[in-house]
Amino acid sequence: MTSRRSFVALAILLGIVSSGTPSSAQERSIVVASTTSTQDSGLFGYLLPIFKAKSGIDVKVIAQGTGQALDTARRGDADVVFVHAKPQEEKFVAEGFGVKRFDVMYNDFVLVGPKSDPAGVKGKDIATALKTIESKGAPFVSRGDRSGTHAAELALWIVAGIDIGSAKGAWYREIGQGMGAALNTASAMNAYVLADRGTWISFKNRGDLDIVVEGDRRLFNQYGVMLVNPERHPSVKKEAGQVFVDWLVSAEGQAAIASYKIEGQQLFFPNAEKKGS
Amino acid sequence: MSMRAPASDLPLMFENVSLQAGATIILNSLSLTIAPGAPTLIVGPNGSGKTSLLRLCMGLATPTSGRISWGGRSDPAPTRRAFVFQRPVMLRRTAAANVSYALAQAGAPRSGRARRAADLLTRVGLADLASRPARLLSGGEQQRLALARALARDPEILLLDEPTANLDPAATRAVEEIVLSAAQSGIKIVMASHDLGQVRRLAGEVVFLARGALCERAATADFLDHPATSEARAFLRGDLVI
Amino acid sequence: MPDHLNALQLILSGDPTLVAIVRLSLGVSLAAVLLAAAIGMPLGALLALTRFPGRSVLVVLLNAMMGLPPVVVGLALYLLLSRSGPLGEFGILFTPTAMVVAQTVLILPIIAALTRQTIEDLWTEYRDELSAMNVGAVGRMTTLLWDARFSLLTALLAGFGRAAAEVGAVMIVGGNIDGFTRTMTTTVALETSKGNLPLAMGLGAILIVIVLAINAAAWGTRAWSQRLTG
Structure with a gap:
């Protein structure tokens, strides 16, 4: 009994020590x-x-x-x-x-959306694009996670003259997740989404998505x-x-x-x- | 053994002991003294209270009323008693480890345990099966192992609850031989049985129970040949005693 | 981890990053299982063998805690272990130690609850025999735990499975730091968020295979030792 117990104790000790080693170094x-x-x-x-x-x-x-x-x-x-x-x-x-x-x-940020651009927002003007998305109720994925990109998105709605707090409806989908998850979601629903260019370039699961608006100086990040x-x-x-x-x-x-x-x-x-x- | 309490558990005395489970009376105002000497066989039909009587003897149950004393003391730890159940529980270890476990619980010093366990296994004829998992032994082997475990406690009183009820004749004989040799070494045997042949082979005296009451107590030959009560006569004839 | 490789290539090439991730995952989960067993098994046995007022409430509570949401456990531990929290001075947030603690908290109820049930069942079988051998309280606990060892192995595996598969708590208290606190599950989450779905899926498959292999090994050991000792 004693030898068995001491073995278990030793094993536990080893487990803790080995897992704790990195923090001591x-x-x-x-x-x-x-x-x-x-x-x-x-x-x-x-x-x-x-x-x-x-x-x-x-x-x-x-x-x-x-x-x-x-x-x-x-x-x-x-x-x-x-x-x-x-x-x-x-x-x-x-x-x-x-x-x-x-x-x-x-x-910079880019507005990403379906290649076919169903809302017809392709161009260089982000304010006009957002206005069009809102008026047509085209699906839009928002990070909704107080991230930098989310903050930038909210600022852009104001630039577009839209009070997103009252304007949001079923078309506006806040997912509360990171950039990659937002792109995955947009890819799955063929929605528009604001993304930082770095993540977009390295993102693999684009599906039917492509950049629809870029180069507006207000998209600076x-x-x-x-x-x-x-x-x-x-x-x-x-x-x-x-x-x-x-x-x-x-x-x-x-x-x-x-x-x-x-x-x-x-x-x-x-x-x-x-x-x- | 040094751990053993110096005082004796005998005589074991029941004074007006009753045991009830809910409204059911299992034992009814039973008075009985079990003294050192030849084996005492507890005999009676199923449901007559034999198992309950043995459990009370061991201290596994407490009486609803009345008093039990062991050598005059009313609540001694069961260090001088051992119990063999009708269906013994085998610990999930080898036969030898089962005996070593019992030795350890009885306070045997660690150093001598392996040798004593081997001796005990030899005594019950299981030396060859020492390293076999206990749960894989046959019913008779398991019962002999249970006896080895009980003997490991170096008991003054050995209580057995129909230990051969589920065994074939050969296995029954092996168990009876161990019990008899234990009795000859001075251990007080108290054993329940409803096998009259076994009673004749083992008993010095018979305690006959019917419907939770002590009906008759006599030397074995007297009981078997000249039963005093109608219940005992009916039981010996093979009638159903209700 | 190189993105251009698929998961199979990563395994076959013994990619050192992947090996480190697998080792960390297994190390953290095993440490958590050992810790949780060291605490949970005696606790479960104690609960099985004692009777006191409020015991059934405790049993229900313990059973319910088997379903503790990992994210909630992670968040609670995060607040405790944060530099601004009551245990902040130990500085273990975002370390493997914090992950071990989180997983231990998660699987402790599983191991304790399953132990309680197992020991309680075995006790009904052993009660008379152990009482007749005059076995004391501590002896009862150790005897029952040892004799229930093959059933308890299942409890340990259940705990290990939950620990190894868990992502919410280790993500929060470990931080998913590359090369330091990144486990199989957080890597899968990360690769998913990078849109690298085939690699994520492949890593998920590796995780499943590893858990399967450990279960098979445990089962084999169990069958083998059961033959030896009954």
């Missing part, structure tokens, strides 16, 4: 709360090994919607936030949760990065976190972002301000 690792678009587009998969080779720092990415990522950071569960909703980010810094926000890169304020959360790894932030906006980091391509297309365009300017 995380001296040089940081947690970055970021967006589904940066992960689903494959950017981090490309960028992080380059950064690891340079700095020796492991970056652990939690991919969430921008709103959720900022909340994760507010709770002190991340060291760095890398998202794309400038007004929310500025509020985050103003509240004292972030140290300083840096522009990193941009891409800016990404920003900031260190979580260590004065708010002493657990923040400020040095390693700052190294990552600095690298992203450095010439080297910017060049790495520019060099990420899928099928020859560049997904993100670095636009950090030059150091010292």
